[in-house]
Amino acid sequence: MLLLVLSSLIVTANTQTLAHTVQISENVGATIHLEPNDNPRAGEVTQIWFALTRKGGKVIPLKNCNCQLAIYSEPHVTGELALIEPRLKSIQAERYQDIPGAEVTFPKPGAYQLLLSGKTAIEGKIKPFELQFLVTVATGKAVDIPQSGQNIGREETTNRLAQPLILLGFLLTSGCIVVFLKPIK
Template identity: 40%
Template sequence: MYRPSISCAGLLCLGFLTVLPAQAHRTEVSGDVAGTWHLEPNHSARAGEPARVWVALTQQGGRVIPLEQCDCNLAVYRANQTNAAPVMQPALTAMSPESFQNVPGATITFPEVGEYRIVLTGSPTADAAFTPFELSYTTVVAAGSAPSAPTPESKLSLADQTATRLEEPGDRRRLWVALAAGGVGLAIAALLLLRRQNLPRPKDESPNP
């Protein structure tokens, strides 16, 4: 009678997943540590809006690894940029979501729309015994509803914006033409006024009494 075989890796994952809730998903194994990722809300982060990410760490057999027993670090990278510096390195805090207690988590605000890779690395503290691990999770960040930050130009006063626009060559030429036309107009008006003052005044032609 044929019996299907189960690989060691399959048994290892089965040992990890038996203690995870039914709705848990996106689980990755590194060494003897498994991490189940969760991104709130609904694994659909939006740019400019805070999102909460947490990782349920378990060892084979189902023992949960709390944050105090893990020297963990979290980093966020652009998914399409290899060997690049992280976009951010959020501080980890102990969270207790669902049926877990004190698992590592953080609040992340993704700056822009795009694909990101979240990487959690960890090693045991003196009170724990597990192999160092590296777990990663890739997510696509959609456009958010948060208002964008004002551009530096919008913060300028009206006078500053006018001065900035006048720095362009075409604007400078128009300004000089306007000033020259105004000067010519003032000169003509002054000449006419001076000429009028120099004209002889008419004598009084009324008859003598």
């Protein structure tokens, strides 16, 4: 019993430790947070926000940063197109004001890499940066999200062409049967 209680405390402690991951690049750092409760679920909306700060702890608002977020399914190959590229918007979270955030629906459970990159609008204060965060998405609702570069309209076009071709084939077959059966009488 004591072992069970201790193991649950260790798991709880580890979950809390991983909840707010911090990454640093050049003289910019960011803490990532995912709602709900740092436990994203597939098929459900997840709010992601970044407490973006410069060296010394001063918060960098989104309006002062040309930031982009790209999300990749893991493992992925360098140069591969991002699975999701959500538009960042300015949000208020906890004690932070006007920080970068986005709402994302992860298509399936598993590991994802979130890549936050950018440079500040205040020249000379911050160098371009790139921050990588690994996120594990739990089971939720399954969702199909088209991959970048995927030809979405191809299947629909194929289905629209198939119906007339089937009808034409049926009419030609019927016509041939009628033509061949008539001389037999």
